[in-house]
Amino acid sequence: MDTDALIKLTKSSLKELIMSNISVAIPASVSNESVREGKAKGYSDALLIEKNIRDGKINVVKAKKKEAKMMIKGLQLHGGEADCLYIFAQGSYDSVVSDDRKFLDIIDAIGMPFLTPSALVVYLYKSGKISISAASECLEKLRAMISREEYYSAKDGLR
Numbered sequence: 001m002d003t004d005a006l007i008k009l010t011k012s013s014l015k016e017l018i019m020s021n022i023s024v025a026i027p028a029s030v031s032n033e034s035v036r037e038g039k040a041k042g043y044s045d046a047l048l049i050e051k052n053i054r055d056g057k058i059n060v061v062k063a064k065k066k067e068a069k070m071m072i073k074g075l076q077l078h079g080g081e082a083d084c085l086y087i088f089a090q091g092s093y094d095s096v097v098s099d100d101r102k103f104l105d106i107i108d109a110i111g112m113p114f115l116t117p118s119a120l121v122v123y124l125y126k127s128g129k130i131s132i133s134a135a136s137e138c139l140e141k142l143r144a145m146i147s148r149e150e151y152y153s154a155k156d157g158l159r
Contacts, residue, residue: 029080081100
């Protein structure tokens with residue numbers, strides 16, 4: 001999961017629901033971006049993310065860049081986004097989670113599976129982990145933070 005998705009899930013109060021239903025791993029750079037830099041800027045969500053890491057609810061993975069360097073060569077990715085690709089390549093993960101359109105376009109172009117925060121909500125509903133009403137409530141919490149297109153696409157996914 002990249003920083004953008006992690007922060008949106010935290011701000012919308014959906015992070016706990018997501019973490020109780022799927023395993024969440026982030027690269028160390030995403031931990032740094034969301035916790036250390038977030039705390040330095042006074043963002044309260046940084047404290048919540050830090051607590052989840054400390055409690056073992058979010059697994060911080062060190063990216064082994066040498067093993068996957070060729071994967072992102074020429075893609076103009078840096079920091080947490082690049083490291084998300086590195087840890088995906090080195091682990092047994094189902095998908096990358098992001099809400100950054102440029103990043104999603106890149107990983108879609110290279111054929112890597114991905115989900116957005118709203119797609120995670122649809123996944124939880126489709127897999128029977130949450131009810132339709134709970135999924136609808138979750139999408140409403142995300143609505144102000146996601147594009148209109150993504151919101152309506154997720155609503156359609158609940159049918």
